[in-house]
Amino acid sequence: MANPLTPDVLVDPVALTRALVDIESVSRDEKVIAGHVEDVLRRLPHLSTERHGNTVMARTDLGRGRRVVLAGHLDTVPLNDNFPSTVVDDLIYGCGTSDMKSGVALALHLAATLPEPGYDVTFLFYEAEEIESRFNGLHLVSQAHPQWLEADFAVLLEPTYGVVEAGCQGTLRATVRTAGRRAHTARAWRGVNAIHAAGEVLRRLEDYRPRTIVLDGCTYREGLNAVGISGGVAGNVVPDECAIDVNLRFAPDRDERQAAEHLHEVFAGFDLEVTDSAPGAMPGLASEPAREFLAAVGAEPEAKLGWTDVSRFAALGVSALNYGPGDPLLAHTQDEHVEIGKIRDGAATLYRWLTAYE
Amino acid sequence: MANPLTPDVLVDPVALTRALVDIESVSRDEKVIAGHVEDVLRRLPHLSTERHGNTVMARTDLGRGRRVVLAGHLDTVPLNDNFPSTVVDDLIYGCGTSDMKSGVALALHLAATLPEPGYDVTFLFYEAEEIESRFNGLHLVSQAHPQWLEADFAVLLEPTYGVVEAGCQGTLRATVRTAGRRAHTARAWRGVNAIHAAGEVLRRLEDYRPRTIVLDGCTYREGLNAVGISGGVAGNVVPDECAIDVNLRFAPDRDERQAAEHLHEVFAGFDLEVTDSAPGAMPGLASEPAREFLAAVGAEPEAKLGWTDVSRFAALGVSALNYGPGDPLLAHTQDEHVEIGKIRDGAATLYRWLTAYE
Numbered sequence: 001m002a003n004p005l006t007p008d009v010l011v012d013p014v015a016l017t018r019a020l021v022d023i024e025s026v027s028r029d030e031k032v033i034a035g036h037v038e039d040v041l042r043r044l045p046h047l048s049t050e051r052h053g054n055t056v057m058a059r060t061d062l063g064r065g066r067r068v069v070l071a072g073h074l075d076t077v078p079l080n081d082n083f084p085s086t087v088v089d090d091l092i093y094g095c096g097t098s099d100m101k102s103g104v105a106l107a108l109h110l111a112a113t114l115p116e117p118g119y120d121v122t123f124l125f126y127e128a129e130e131i132e133s134r135f136n137g138l139h140l141v142s143q144a145h146p147q148w149l150e151a152d153f154a155v156l157l158e159p160t161y162g163v164v165e166a167g168c169q170g171t172l173r174a175t176v177r178t179a180g181r182r183a184h185t186a187r188a189w190r191g192v193n194a195i196h197a198a199g200e201v202l203r204r205l206e207d208y209r210p211r212t213i214v215l216d217g218c219t220y221r222e223g224l225n226a227v228g229i230s231g232g233v234a235g236n237v238v239p240d241e242c243a244i245d246v247n248l249r250f251a252p253d254r255d256e257r258q259a260a261e262h263l264h265e266v267f268a269g270f271d272l273e274v275t276d277s278a279p280g281a282m283p284g285l286a287s288e289p290a291r292e293f294l295a296a297v298g299a300e301p302e303a304k305l306g307w308t309d310v311s312r313f314a315a316l317g318v319s320a321l322n323y324g325p326g327d328p329l330l331a332h333t334q335d336e337h338v339e340i341g342k343i344r345d346g347a348a349t350l351y352r353w354l355t356a357y358e
Numbered sequence: 359m360a361n362p363l364t365p366d367v368l369v370d371p372v373a374l375t376r377a378l379v380d381i382e383s384v385s386r387d388e389k390v391i392a393g394h395v396e397d398v399l400r401r402l403p404h405l406s407t408e409r410h411g412n413t414v415m416a417r418t419d420l421g422r423g424r425r426v427v428l429a430g431h432l433d434t435v436p437l438n439d440n441f442p443s444t445v446v447d448d449l450i451y452g453c454g455t456s457d458m459k460s461g462v463a464l465a466l467h468l469a470a471t472l473p474e475p476g477y478d479v480t481f482l483f484y485e486a487e488e489i490e491s492r493f494n495g496l497h498l499v500s501q502a503h504p505q506w507l508e509a510d511f512a513v514l515l516e517p518t519y520g521v522v523e524a525g526c527q528g529t530l531r532a533t534v535r536t537a538g539r540r541a542h543t544a545r546a547w548r549g550v551n552a553i554h555a556a557g558e559v560l561r562r563l564e565d566y567r568p569r570t571i572v573l574d575g576c577t578y579r580e581g582l583n584a585v586g587i588s589g590g591v592a593g594n595v596v597p598d599e600c601a602i603d604v605n606l607r608f609a610p611d612r613d614e615r616q617a618a619e620h621l622h623e624v625f626a627g628f629d630l631e632v633t634d635s636a637p638g639a640m641p642g643l644a645s646e647p648a649r650e651f652l653a654a655v656g657a658e659p660e661a662k663l664g665w666t667d668v669s670r671f672a673a674l675g676v677s678a679l680n681y682g683p684g685d686p687l688l689a690h691t692q693d694e695h696v697e698i699g700k701i702r703d704g705a706a707t708l709y710r711w712l713t714a715y716e
Contacts, residue, residue, distance in 0.1 A: 169544060173593055184690045185605045186527060186664035188581040195584035195602070199560030206554045210546075223546040226553035227593050232586025234435060235490070235531055235605060235634070237690055239585060244553070247543045247593060276593070306544040329545075 003036045010040065010112040013347040014092075014340050016105040021085040021094045027075040028135065030054040030127040034074060037108065037125050046115040047123075050148070054127035055137035057148045058111060060120045067120040068289055069154035069318070070111075070350070071309070072104035073129035073137065080334045090340045097338040098326025103157025106325070106346050110354065117354040119289070122151060129309065133278070138309050142316065153289030154313045155350075158304075159326025162342050164297055165304035166218045166321045168311050170280035172248045172259045173227070176201050177271045183238040191238035195231045198242040202226065204266060205246070213251045216283035218303035220251035224266070245275075249305065252280030252314075281311040284319030296353035297323065361394045368398065368470040371463045371705040372450075372698050378459040378466075379443040379452045385433040386493065388412040388485040392432060395466065395483050404473040405481075408506070412485035413495035415506045416469060418478050425478040426647060427512035427676070428469075428708070429496065429667065430462035431487030438692040448698045455696040456684025461515025464683065464704050468712065475712040477647075480509060487667065491636055496667045500674065511647030512671045513708075516664070517684025520700050520707075522655055523662035524576050524679050526669050527607045528638035530617045531585070534559050534602045535629045541596040549596035553589045556600040560584065562624060563604070571609045574641035576661030578609035582624065603633075607665065610638030636665055639672035641679075648677050654711035655681065664689075681707075 004023065009015045025033040034054035041049040041058040049058040054074065059067075076096035085094035092102075104125060111123045126137030133139055141148050158165075178198045183191025210222040224246060231242030250259040256277045264272055284290060285301060294301060304310070304322050313320035325342035362381065367373045383391040392412035399407040405416040412432065417425075434454035443452035450460075462483060469481045484495030491497055499506050516523075536556045541549025568580040582604060589600030608617040614635045622630055642648065643659060652659060662668070662680050671678035683700035 171544075171594070182691060184664060184686070185581060185583045185585060186529075186607050187687060188583050188607075189579075190687060193563075193583055195587050196560055196564045198587070199557055199564050202554055202557030202560060205551075206557050221547070223543060225543050225546050225551055225596055226589075227543060227595060227597060228590025229553050229556070229600060230588050230590075232584075232588075232603065234488070234690075235585050235603065236488070236529070237435070237585060238583055242587060245590065245593070249544050249546070306542065 003039050005036050005040045010109060013105045013109040013343050016109055017097065017102045017338065017343055018085050018092055020101040020105055021096050024083060025074050025076055026078050027128050027131045030074045034127065040108065041111060044112060047111065052141055052144055053137060055141055056125045057122065059122040060117060062116065062120050064118065064120040066289060067122060067151045069122045069124060069151045070107040070157065071124040071126065071154060072100055072107050072157040073126050074104065075128055075130050077130050077332050082334055082336060091337045092340060093337040095336060098159045098336050099331035100158055100324055100326055102326050102338040102343050103159065103324035105343065106350055107157055109347055110350055114351065114354060118356055119354065121354065122148065138312050142312060149313065149316055149318065151318050153287060154318050154320035155293065156308055156310050156320060156322045157324040158308050158322040159324045159328045159331055160322050161327045162325055162345055163299055164294060164301040164321055164323050166216065166283035166285055166301040167252045167281040168304040168306065168308045169220055170250045170252060170254065170256060170259055170278060171307045172250065172256065172263065172274060172277035174246055174263050174272050174274045176244045176246060176267050178242045180238065180240045182233060182240045185236050185238055188238050193238050194242040195239050198231065198244055201244050201267065201270060208266065211251065213253060215251065215253055216285045218283045218301055220303045221305060222251055223249045250280060252282045255279060278307055279311050279315065281314030281320065284314065287319045290319055290321065293353055296356065297349055361397050363394050363398045368467060371467040371701050374463040374467055375455065375460045375696065375701055376443050376450055378463055379454050382441060383432050383434055384436050385486050385489040388432045392485065395432065398466065399469060402470060405469060410499055410502055411495060413499055414483045415480065417480040418475065420474065420478050422476065422478040424647060425480060425509045427480045427482060427507065427509045428465040428515065429482035429484065429512060430458055430465050430515040431484050431495065432462065433486055433488050435488050435690050440692050440694060449695045450698060451695040453694060456517045456694050457689035458516050458682055458684055460684050460696040460701050461517065461682035463701065464708055465515055467705060468708055472709065472712060476714055477712065479712065480506065490634055496670050500670060507671065507674055507676065509676050511645060512676050512678035513651065514666055514668050514678060514680050515682040516666045516680040517682045517686040517689055518680050519685045520683055520703055521657055522652060522659040522679055522681050524574065524641035524643055524659040525610050525639045526662040526664065526666045527578055527609055528612065528614060528617055528636060529665035530606045530608065530614065530621065530632060530635035532604050532621055532630050532632045534604060534625050536600045538596065538598045540591060540598045543594050543596055546596050551596050552600040553597050556589065556602055559602050559625065559628060566624065569609065571611060573609065573611055574643060576641050576659060578661045579663055580609055581607045607663065608638060610640045613637060637669050637673065639669040642672060642677040645677040648679060651711055654714065655707055
């Protein structure tokens with residue numbers, strides 16, 4: 001198949017967004033799109049390009065004093081009658097338009113059209129962000145080629161609707177279990193109903209007032225929710241077990257251990273097991289490259305509430321933030337779309353930033 | 359597989375109890391046990407035997423003036439590390455020992471060893487009593503072969519610990535649903551958590567004070583329990599639905615409609631759907647065969663709290679009561695067992711009753 005990412009397309013981030021959306025790339029099926037991106041990058045003499053799995057890395061080596069990363073994932077959630085793209089007025093509709101091929105288009109456009117940026121730039125186009133962490137291209141690269149991620153600052157082109165969303169919240173999942181004693185429901189007073197006992201767990205969830213905290217000028221809003229509940233033995237048996245799965249989203253001033261301790265406090269007296277967690281990332285806006293980036297955007301940063309791969313950079317000591325043209329509220333929806341104006345604004349902003357120190 | 363219900367086993371109701379317990383027969387898996395029982399009955403020349411699904415009927419046709427039914431279900435609740443049977447001193451442990459293979463053993467023992475009872479006797483060994491009513495063998499027979507159930511009086515060999523338990527409570531199952539609105543858990547305030555909303559349903563269940571009422575000298579004790587709960591979409595989604603299955607056990611002075619109305623009152627403000635119900639049965643101790651049976655037992659009757667199939671007989675105009683060697687408090691427990699002495703007493707009592715008018 002001919003590469004649809006032609007020179008004519010690469011110079012226009014809007015056309016490039018559509019071209020990328022129209023290459024189907026649901027998670028675990030990124031081989032074709034990674035091949036086209038790799039092909040484009042290898043033809044550019046100012047970049048050294050490498051590939052690991054379906055993740056492609058390309059970087060300048062201009063001897064600038066500082067290095068920044070522009071990163072975006074190539075995969076999308078499953079199609080949902082929203083492929084290929086369509087354009088209505090100034091909106092491009094389709095799977096991945098917001099999350100995050102419009103962001104990927106900005107990075108690829110700059111890689112192709114800006115041979116001498118003010119900083120050395122590492123471009124990362126990676127696989128499998130939308131599924132389990134073990135498949136995540138950034139995770140795999142951090143294991144196999146950690147030097148690819150070395151930088152002073154990173155921008156993740158996740159959908160933020162053109163504002164800077166700094167850091168990210170952590171996420172922790174746990175199971176709270178209540179126990180009882182089985183009995184026939186006709187003689188229920190001989191048993192102890194574990195589902196009734198779960199009422200107290202739900203009451204604490206209902207009464208929970210999530211914390212709001214301002215860090216580096218960004219307001220993080222935590223949350224604690226039941227995301228699953230199950231219990232019951234049979235239609236005539238007082239149940240002896242009930243399990244409530246909860247998800248805590250926590251601001252980045254708590255680490256995973258503190259988040260787990262907090263949950264143990266909330267559910268004191270109950271059996272609680274942490275099943276999964278990922279750390280947040282502090283906004284990290286104090287560093288010089290971050291301040292320069294904020295100046296180029298020219299607007300106040302906000303807090304990123306969802307978990308994103310900025311926390312992988314934070315774990316490596318690289319301050320990182322989210323910035324992209326898509327609307328995060330449209331991510332993973334059938335109606336997903338992106339505003340053409342936001343794509344043009346984003347390209348202009350990144351160009352301004354990367355040329356300010358040329 | 360050879361039939362373990364050999365002539366040597368059939369003459370001893372204790373050995374027969376163990377042999378029946380050791381044939382696994384969780385509801386919907388009664389084919390093997392029904393086959394063995396049918397095989398035994400078809401070899402007995404004084405009985406006419408028929409089968410419907412996994413329900414086996416055998417009856418004498420001696421031209422006696424009255425006909426009585428001895429009925430027992432072949433199925434058990436799911437195994438719970440209590441299979442096969444074990445014997446400790448004078449107790450037989452195992453799934454179904456109490457509910458109700460010891461009762462089934464009495465009926466099968468009498469079918470095999472008493473060719474000329476004082477009444478004509480219909481023996482019914484039926485499937486699927488422990489699950490939804492639509493699978494119940496006695497229900498299926500009442501639709502397909504109602505003449506099999508015609509009689510002047512019926513004894514259900516449900517566990518009563520050797521006393522007569524009269525009538526039975528009704529049972530009604532319903533599903534209470536709470537609704538919400540989905541959202542990403544990182545922005546939970548945009549959604550409404552349906553599992554949290556279920557807390558109020560569980561609170562009403564915890565606060566519920568069941569009624570106690572005396573009818574015909576028998577004390578009925580009602581109960582209302584959650585028997586199942588489920589909800590949840592994904593680990594990062596505020597759930598938009600939660601379903602709580604409840605089971606009401608109601609005294610026989612309420613009919614099914616009144617019981618449903620009562621539940622609607624308890625869960626006022628919530629979406630409630632009745633999924634299954636069965637009426638209770640009034641004690642019905644005034645009939646002549648009932649009085650003869652009580653004389654043979656020689657003890658005062660008590661109220662039956664569990665729902666039993668006596669209500670199916672009551673609905674057909676056949677007065678019926680519960681009488682069996684098992685302890686009803688052990689039914690459906692992991693520790694289920696039966697006293698060997700109660701099996702021997704039960705066999706002797708039924709023999710006395712069935713030969714008194716020979």
